[in-house]
Amino acid sequence: MTQSFKDKAVIVLLAAAAAAFTITFIAIEEQAEIFALILFAAALVFAGAKFGFTRSIAQSLSRNERLMNVAVIAATLVVIFWFREDHFPLLMIATVMLYVIACCGLNMQFGYTGVVNFAGAAFFGVGCYTAAVLGDTSIPLLLVIILGGVIAAIVGSVLIIPVLRTRGHYAAVVTIAFGLLFRTFLEVNDTLGGPQGLGVSGMNLFGWDFNNNIEITENIELSFYLNYVILALVMVILTFVLMRRIERSWIGLNFDAVRLDETAAACFGINIKRWKIVAFTLGNFLAGTAGALYAMMLGFIAPSNFAFSDSLILVSIVLLGGMGSLWGTILAAGLVVLLPEKLQVIQEYRFLIYAVVMILILLFRPQGILPRGLRAYIPGWRG
Amino acid sequence: MAQQQETVLAFRELTRRFGGVVALNKFDMELTNGQILGLIGPNGSGKTTSFNVLTGIYEANGGSIEFLGQDITSWPAQKVYEAGVARTFQRSRLCLELSIFDNIMIGNHKRLDQGLLFNIFKRKALREQIRENHEEARKLLKIFDPALADKMFDPVGSLRMIDRRRIEICRALISHPRLLLLDEPSAGMTHEETRELMDDILEVREMIDGLSIILVEHEMGMIERVTDKCIVLNFGQKICEGAYRDVASDKLVQEAYLGGE
Numbered sequence: 001m002t003q004s005f006k007d008k009a010v011i012v013l014l015a016a017a018a019a020a021f022t023i024t025f026i027a028i029e030e031q032a033e034i035f036a037l038i039l040f041a042a043a044l045v046f047a048g049a050k051f052g053f054t055r056s057i058a059q060s061l062s063r064n065e066r067l068m069n070v071a072v073i074a075a076t077l078v079v080i081f082w083f084r085e086d087h088f089p090l091l092m093i094a095t096v097m098l099y100v101i102a103c104c105g106l107n108m109q110f111g112y113t114g115v116v117n118f119a120g121a122a123f124f125g126v127g128c129y130t131a132a133v134l135g136d137t138s139i140p141l142l143l144v145i146i147l148g149g150v151i152a153a154i155v156g157s158v159l160i161i162p163v164l165r166t167r168g169h170y171a172a173v174v175t176i177a178f179g180l181l182f183r184t185f186l187e188v189n190d191t192l193g194g195p196q197g198l199g200v201s202g203m204n205l206f207g208w209d210f211n212n213n214i215e216i217t218e219n220i221e222l223s224f225y226l227n228y229v230i231l232a233l234v235m236v237i238l239t240f241v242l243m244r245r246i247e248r249s250w251i252g253l254n255f256d257a258v259r260l261d262e263t264a265a266a267c268f269g270i271n272i273k274r275w276k277i278v279a280f281t282l283g284n285f286l287a288g289t290a291g292a293l294y295a296m297m298l299g300f301i302a303p304s305n306f307a308f309s310d311s312l313i314l315v316s317i318v319l320l321g322g323m324g325s326l327w328g329t330i331l332a333a334g335l336v337v338l339l340p341e342k343l344q345v346i347q348e349y350r351f352l353i354y355a356v357v358m359i360l361i362l363l364f365r366p367q368g369i370l371p372r373g374l375r376a377y378i379p380g381w382r383g
Numbered sequence: 384m385a386q387q388q389e390t391v392l393a394f395r396e397l398t399r400r401f402g403g404v405v406a407l408n409k410f411d412m413e414l415t416n417g418q419i420l421g422l423i424g425p426n427g428s429g430k431t432t433s434f435n436v437l438t439g440i441y442e443a444n445g446g447s448i449e450f451l452g453q454d455i456t457s458w459p460a461q462k463v464y465e466a467g468v469a470r471t472f473q474r475s476r477l478c479l480e481l482s483i484f485d486n487i488m489i490g491n492h493k494r495l496d497q498g499l500l501f502n503i504f505k506r507k508a509l510r511e512q513i514r515e516n517h518e519e520a521r522k523l524l525k526i527f528d529p530a531l532a533d534k535m536f537d538p539v540g541s542l543r544m545i546d547r548r549r550i551e552i553c554r555a556l557i558s559h560p561r562l563l564l565l566d567e568p569s570a571g572m573t574h575e576e577t578r579e580l581m582d583d584i585l586e587v588r589e590m591i592d593g594l595s596i597i598l599v600e601h602e603m604g605m606i607e608r609v610t611d612k613c614i615v616l617n618f619g620q621k622i623c624e625g626a627y628r629d630v631a632s633d634k635l636v637q638e639a640y641l642g643g644e
Contacts, residue, residue, distance in 0.1 A: 242503070249502035249509055250488070250495045253481075257489045260478040266460035267438055267470060268554070269492040278499065374482050374538060377513045382536050383484075383521065 007060040008067060014057065015071035019078045022334075025342065026079075026089045034342050065379040073237070080229050090225035092341055094297060097232040098290040099333040101239045103317045104326065105286030108243065110315070111324030111372070112252065113279035114259030115163060116171045119179035120314035123284040125306035126152040127291025129186070132198040132301055141203050145235075145292040152288025153281045163280060164273050179311050186303035197302025200295040203231065210296070228297045235293065239286055243326055246282075248377050255279055256375075287314075309351060316358050322368025331370055389416040391451060391595045392437075392562060398445035399429075399436050399619075406432040408619040409446065414562075417588075419596045421610035421627065423603075425639060429619040430599040431473055434564050438470055439463045451561065465493050469555035470564035473599075475547050479540035483531065483550055486539050487520045490554030523553050527583045545576045549583070556587055562595050569602040577602055581609055603631070615639070 025037055048054045061068050083089040102124050109115040117123075127148030134144045162174040187195045202211035210227035246252050254275045257265040262272055295301045317336050321328030340350040361368065392414040399407040407429045414420050422430045435441045437448055439460035447456045455463055469490065477486050488495065495512065496502070502509060517535065525532040527549040531542075539550060548568055555563055565584070569577040588594050600606050606613060606627055613630045615623040617639040623630050630636055 245503050245506070250492075250497055251499065251502045253485055253488055254492075254497070256481055256485070257478060260480070261476055263440060263460075264472065264476040264478075265489065267440070267464060268490050268558075269461045269464040270489070271461055374536060375485055376536070378510055383517050 004064075007064050010057060010060040011064055011067050011071050014061075015068075015075040018072075019075035022075075022079050023082050025338070026083065026092065031343065031345060038339075062373070062376070063380060073233075076233060080226065080233070084222045084226055085220075087223045087225055090223050090229050091297070092338060094225060094229045094232045095294070096330075096333050096337045097229070097236045098294045098297075099314070099317065099337055100236055100330055101232075101290035102287040103314055103321070103329045103333055104239045104243050105283035105290075106314055106318045107283075107324055107326070107329060108246070108255075108286065109279050109283035111318055112247065112255040112259065113276060115276050115280050115283075116168070116175060117163075117280070117283065118172050118175040118308075118311050118315060119159075119182065120287055121306045121308075121310035122179045122182035123152040123156060123287040124291035124294070124310075124314075125182060125186070125301075125303075126155045126284075127288035128200070128295035128301045128305070129192060129198070130288065131292040131295040132200040133192070135201040135296065141296070142205060145289050145296075148292025149285035149287075149289035152291065153285040156280060156284035160277055160280060164276055176308065176311075179306075179308050183303050183306055183308075186306070193302070195303060197300060197304075199300050200298070202299060203228065203293070203296045205231075211299070225297070228293070232293060235289065240326060242282075242286075247324075248375060251275070251278070252375060313354070316354055319358060320361055320369060322371045325368055325370050325372035328368050328370035328372070332368075389593075390414070390449075391416055391418075391593075392597075393449040394433070394437075394446065395449070396446035397433070397436065397443055397448060399432055399441055400444050405619050407436065407443075410616070410619070410621055412614060412621070414595050414597065416593045417595060418611045419588075419598060419609055421606040421613040422597055422599045422616065423601070423606060423613060423630075424616035427618075428616040430616055431566055432619070433616075434470060434566055434597075434599065437463070438468060438564070464558075467559075467561035468564065469558060469560035469562070471548075471551045471555055471566055471568060473566040473570065475544075475551055477539045477547055477551055477554070480538060482536045483524070483539055483542075484517060484520060484535040486550055487524070487554050487557050488516060491516060491520075491557045493558055520553065520557060523557060523587070524549070526586055527553065527580075544571045545580070548572065548580060552580075552584065556591065559591055561593060562597070565596060565598045565600075567599055567601065569600060569605060574602075574604070577605055581605055585609065607631075 021041065025034070028034055028037065048057070080090070080093060083093070102120060105123070106117060106120050109117045130148040130151045131144055134147060135141065139147070159175065159178055163171055166174055186192055192198060202209065204210060208227070210231075211224050213224045214222040214226060216222065254265075254270050257268070257270050258272055258275050266272060313336060317329060317332045320336065321330070321332030336354070340347050346353055390413055392412075394410050394412040396409040396411060397407055398405070398409055410429070410433060422433065424430055432441065436443050439458050439462070443456050447454055449455070450466055450468065453466065455466060458466070478489070495516065496509070521532045521535060524535075528546065531546055531549065539547060542550070552565070552568065568580055572580070584596070588596065598606070598610060610627055613625065613627050614621055615630055615633075615636045622639060623633045623636045
């Protein structure tokens, strides 16, 4: 019993600690306290790595994947319900979640298959505009979210030929150009609101209006953002299931083979073009769905939300978390979205800080904060 | 071994140029069922180029390649593999950050279910397929090294050179090819290791029906021991063909390859 009991205790404690940390981090306002908390967390991580705790914790986690998943979802729910009445924290949490989904899309393209995409924000934006345009029609809004993904994937197909023909820097330039064109197109297109942007109607699920606060009793009124956070959480879970299933299948293996050695992959029958197209399309789909819900949540979108710098933020989340690492994506999305909101001091310098952090990561820890592990086709099974 | 003299592979005046350099010059060659052919010659004589043209990495500039009665001259690499040609590379081309099992399964591509919906939704059937293939890969790897077969989920990057070679050969053999191309399997290994490796390959050949092998090699001991026939290339041209003993005593070959004693 000892080993498995210990593993389970570690997971539960870790999830509780993570929830407590996140709540504290989001709740406190005093800049000095926030700094202190960040330093405390950094010290903890370094000490853990130094004394080998990190490794044994990682082993406990990988042995009990199902429990870990449940614990993470439970911890997330605790955090969400802690802030049930506060608009701003819930908005931030939902934003982190939608960034996680979009970055999972980039991970599919970039982390798994090696297809670079510096236009992530553009595909996110296609989802946003889909929600803005179709939100007022009679199409059910849940379907609009899916359509946001579908249309992002279709728009992405314009890029497929150049993406297949180019590699490395050239592919990067092609996608950057696409991102810039997309924004310019929105700015000059009057039907899509031009530079002023468009209003977006809120989510409505079977008559349940997401934009109304939830009144429980006269004294208890929950923030309407709670609706969005919960829907976003459901979407994150579905995205994770998809990402996992793909990674732990022959498709994930094909993706890796394409990324690591195209020549060898071709010599063993792997159709390079097919898998690049699959990864690119699925990735854009995910970014589009995230964008659609984001637009409904904000209620208003404009071309300036989808600048090149926003694409860079998405790419930097993927690199920071670790290419192809799902847990890393959550951690990195949390850091990149929340830190500038909490630390007003760095807000103005945030791109400068991102740049420095990216350079440091690429130099000293190119595999990211939480590197992706080896493929475990069947969790806990090693033959 | 009883074998029919069926032709598996034939080159007819196969030519490949790189700019002004003629890497393969009207190369004629024939390989029969179950035969092991040694391809020898000095560096840059066109041995690896002939593998690359055959497997569809390079296009031929002239001539034709026939494999099991089909003209495969302009086939892409994927199709050549599907038809039953598998290879190793001169400089090992494994995916170092993937596990042993992953690497071997890359070689098994044509026997795995590659459907998108199957992989995402039919998880039970997929798991069954994973288990079956794992067992098969284990059995194959066990012939080469039993210890390695117990480390199927270790990253290849953590292994020694000889183990990487073994895995590369398993990756090529797992799909039961009709033709195996070995590009300098002894590179970077000791005599003893090379000997061991070749014994294992011969053992596997007995298991796969009618497997023919082309071996590019500088290690003459190995060529002498395992090949049925040798072809010597120099500047992209075939200068001699026959049993090793005849080839080694050929005057032209000694001049070109052994340095003219």
